[in-house]
Amino acid sequence: MPQTRAVRFHQFGPPSDVARFEAIELGDPGPGEVVVRMERAPIHPADLNRLEGRYGENPDLPAVGGIEGFGRIEALGDGVGDLAPGMAVALARVTGTWSERVRVPADRLVPLPPNLDPDLAATLVINPSTAWRMLHDFVSLAPNDWVLLNAANSAVGRAVIRIARCQGWRPLAIVRRPELIPELLDLGASEVLLDDDGLRAALPAVTQGAPVHLALNAVGGASALRLANGLAPGGTLVTYGAMGRRPLELPNGLVIFKDLRIRGFWLSRWFRQSTSDQRDSMFQELIQMATNGILRADVATSFPLSEPSAALTAAAKDRRSGKVVFRMTPGSTGII
Ligand SMILES: NC(=O)c1ccc[n+]([C@@H]2O[C@H](COP(=O)([O-])OP(=O)(O)OC[C@H]3O[C@@H](n4cnc5c(N)ncnc54)[C@H](OP(=O)(O)O)[C@@H]3O)[C@@H](O)[C@H]2O)c1
Known part of the structure; x- marks a missing residue:
């Protein structure tokens, strides 16, 4: 054997x-x-x-x-x-x-x-697929829509930035380390802000009041709450990671008065529930972006x-x- x-x-x-x-x-x-x-x-x-x-x-x-x-x-x-x-x-x-x-x-x-x-x-498979699905499966984004994401320096975050930019959306990247700001701007983020208490005040100035319909959370805890606060009424918070190892703690009012959609994404589940045609068509998109130098x-x-x-x-x-x-x-x- x-x-x-x-x-x-x-x-x-x-x-x-x-x-x-x-x-x-x-x-x-x-x-x-x-x-x-x-x-x-x-x-x-x-x-x-x-x-x-x-x-x-x-x-x-x-x-x-x-x-x-x-x-x-x-x-x-x-x-x-x-x-x-x-x-x-x-x-x-x-x-x-x-x-x-x-x-x-x-x-x-x-x-x-x-x-x-x-x-x-x-x-090319796990993180770009996760980014691709989260950008396409939850909210129908219009050209120039903002997409808020924390842990933006993660592999998923970088794929979100690259894919969103290429599709005509504006990735608003949130990071915990200021030294990452120039690098992520260079990578294609439309704006990079720090994941701290100043975020809530800084966001409207960046988006100039445009509604944010989609936020992608890989951290949890206070960081997830900051994303939720940045969403427009009816906006969707997709949690896919828990790097901060803190639970989601959302005030009732955010759900009642803003009617936020609190969703989760797990690629393993998507793989199980998808057809081979759906997987193949996504992989073709990702391979094309890898070949064109959009994904790195x-x-x-x-x-x-x-x-x-x-x-x-x-x-x-x-x-x-x-x-x-x-x-x-x-x-x-x-x-x-
Ligand atoms: N649900 C799914 O299907 C799915 C699929 C793929 C990935 N994921 C999840 O997505 C997350 C990112 O995965 P990845 O492979 O992209 O990760 P990665 O490239 O290894 O990067 C990890 C990221 O987490 C950040 N981080 C680590 N500890 C943190 C903390 N205590 N507070 C805030 N940020 C912290 C790091 O920030 P710094 O850059 O500042 O160090 C870094 O940006 C993980 O939780 C992973 O399990 C989920």
Whole structure:
């Protein structure tokens, strides 16, 4: 039985303690399956939550980490004739991408142009899809509408800025660190404000009284309340992350008198409920934006798979710009 090497955890706990680089069974591709030789796989906040046992759905143990990545097809099972060895692919709707090789159903592959930057290819599915869906599925935005978002320096936030700008909307980015302001303006944010008590007074001056219909919240607590206060009556607050680890606390009056829509987004749920046509059409849009240079890779640093503890420590570090990414060993066969 072919094996490969992967970053796996046998118990939940602090990610850098529980992750181990070890041999795992790979198996041969069965009907409808392919083996992908992985090149890059990012570490997301959701990955850290999975290792901690604090995610929406905890995996059976032992489990290999990683929920997206990029690689090239290496071996094909029966019935996948439209694919070919060497094709560049991203992996969507999978777990276990922190591995030198993965064996997956062929319908989990997103075929990519051959020369896409590997870091961008490895980070094209989860955060850009989340940004795309939140910008399109909750509110019908008109040209020049403002979109308010906190944690704007996150990978999702950066994708929201880039996609919103490209679609003719105005991203109003909220950050907790002033040093990020020039960088996010450069990236395409129409305005960048600090996530503090001055936000409420600063917002109307920026929007010049234009109603804000959509706010995207990845922090919670006081930051979410600041977004809610910035919304127009009937506006929609979409919560998709909880980086501040504080609950949503919204005054009754905001809901009664402003009739705000309080919504949630979870990409896993969207993936489950969507059709393959809906997924394909979104991936085509994202690939087009990646090819045109609208979406970019923001990678802070990378580590080999053999250094999971260092990689996970770096990924859990505060005030980082860009993703920590596993790069699979160049030149290694990966099969042992
Ligand atoms: N619901 C879904 O389907 C879905 C999909 C994708 C992502 N997410 C969630 O979206 C969030 C962002 O993910 P990502 O991959 O884009 O993250 P990321 O690139 O790793 O960035 C993390 C962001 O969180 C900010 N942050 C960290 N701790 C914070 C705190 N205590 N208070 C305020 N901000 C804090 C950081 O701010 P600095 O830049 O100032 O350090 C940074 O901007 C996460 O909660 C993730 O789980 C949800």
